[in-house]
Amino acid sequence: MITTTDLRKVYRSHGREVTALDGVDLHVREGEVYGVVGRSGAGKSSLIRCVNLLERPTSGTVTVDGLDLTALGGRGVRAGRELRRARSRIGMVFQHFNLLSSRTVQDNVELPLEILGLTRAARARRARELLDLVGLFDKAGAYPAQLSGGQKQRVGIARALAGEPKVLLSDEATSALDPQTTRSILTLLRDLNRRLGLTVLLITHEMDVVKTVCDSAALMRGGRVAESGTVAELLATPGSQLARELFPVGGAASTPHDTVVDVTFHGDTAAQPVISQLARTYNVDVSILGAAMDTVGGRQIGRMRIQLPGAYEENVVPVGFLRERGLQVEHVVQAAPEHVAQAAAEQKETVR
Ligand SMILES: Nc1ncnc2c1ncn2[C@@H]1O[C@H](COP(=O)(O)OP(=O)(O)OP(=O)(O)O)[C@@H](O)[C@H]1O
Numbered sequence: 001m002i003t004t005t006d007l008r009k010v011y012r013s014h015g016r017e018v019t020a021l022d023g024v025d026l027h028v029r030e031g032e033v034y035g036v037v038g039r040s041g042a043g044k045s046s047l048i049r050c051v052n053l054l055e056r057p058t059s060g061t062v063t064v065d066g067l068d069l070t071a072l073g074g075r076g077v078r079a080g081r082e083l084r085r086a087r088s089r090i091g092m093v094f095q096h097f098n099l100l101s102s103r104t105v106q107d108n109v110e111l112p113l114e115i116l117g118l119t120r121a122a123r124a125r126r127a128r129e130l131l132d133l134v135g136l137f138d139k140a141g142a143y144p145a146q147l148s149g150g151q152k153q154r155v156g157i158a159r160a161l162a163g164e165p166k167v168l169l170s171d172e173a174t175s176a177l178d179p180q181t182t183r184s185i186l187t188l189l190r191d192l193n194r195r196l197g198l199t200v201l202l203i204t205h206e207m208d209v210v211k212t213v214c215d216s217a218a219l220m221r222g223g224r225v226a227e228s229g230t231v232a233e234l235l236a237t238p239g240s241q242l243a244r245e246l247f248p249v250g251g252a253a254s255t256p257h258d259t260v261v262d263v264t265f266h267g268d269t270a271a272q273p274v275i276s277q278l279a280r281t282y283n284v285d286v287s288i289l290g291a292a293m294d295t296v297g298g299r300q301i302g303r304m305r306i307q308l309p310g311a312y313e314e315n316v317v318p319v320g321f322l323r324e325r326g327l328q329v330e331h332v333v334q335a336a337p338e339h340v341a342q343a344a345a346e347q348k349e350t351v352r
Contacts (some may be wrong), residue, residue: 088112189202
């Protein structure tokens with residue numbers, strides 16, 4: 001539904017060039033909720049703004065619902081009109097809601113419909129339907145200042161849906177909200193995604209957002225996509241940073257000479273009997289260093305960090321035993337004690 005190909009964005013200001021996007025290839029399938037995460041400055045906002053051409057890419061293409069938006073945006077009245085029409089099929093939700101304070105809730109939702117040229121009666125009817133959809137029918141006559149943050153964002157979402165978009169872009173829609181309100185907005189987005197078949201591309205710096213609503217995710221670093229895939233694929237990718245951050249499991253080994261592995265299993269596969277079978281079959285002492293269960297991408301996932309006596313090479317058979325039983329096993333390379341001391345010293349240096 002959304003494809004970017006070798007997308008580059010270079011900002012030029014005060015004689016300086018900043019490369020915000022350095023060849024981004026992204027593919028968001030129809031009907032999925034896709035999360036883009038990354039540190040501040042990774043290029044997330046630039047990406048989402050290039051997807052609806054609020055920002056013109058320096059090079060590369062953006063295709064939304066089969067239409068190459070980058071080809072539409074030439075100069076001239078016709079090109080401008082075509083781009084505006086295409087853009088009206090892409091809804092956008094902002095972190096700070098961007099509502100007009102002098103307009104009522106209903107008038108805010110009607111704004112894009114005015115631009116689309118709907119009659120007053122048709123606008124009012126559609127705006128009320130949309131307010132009903134986001135649970136704010138009774139607030140039609142209120143002004144933004146009379147609403148809570150969550151209600152303002154619901155108005156923002158209703159307004160974004162006015163042009164009956166197939167795609168909704170969300171730029172940190174929940175980062176100004178408290179955790180409970182965040183949850184209710186995410187539930188609303190998921191609900192709209194399912195009921196309307198809406199494809200949602202959201203950017204966030206909160207892993208919990210990805211965990212709660214996303215089917216797929218990408219990690220951006222330095223203007224590039226460092227990792228991407230469905231949440232299930234990412235969780236099954238050895239060494240995936242996203243998987244680690246989505247599902248952290250801690251615990252340090254008692255000795256650096258033993259083997260530490262992270263074992264991932266799905267909620268319906270009980271790991272505990274497998275671990276005790278392992279201990280019995282190979283007569284090894286298995287220490288559980290950490291464990292967690294959580295729901296990721298709507299599926300129950302469990303992760304356990306265990307310690308096995310001896311070096312990794314000596315544990316190939318027990319590790320194979322776990323893998324044969326369908327568990328995903330990832331070797332956690334432990335830092336040698338002198339490296340730990342050095343890393344701690346370096347960190348102290350940075351803090352100072
Ligand atoms: N209009 C602009 N002019 C110049 N440089 C810009 C502009 N917008 C963004 N940048 C730079 O581009 C890089 C990527 O910024 P961008 O806002 O896309 O990142 P981000 O991942 O969304 O960060 P954040 O999470 O802090 O919003 C940064 O180095 C930023 O300073």
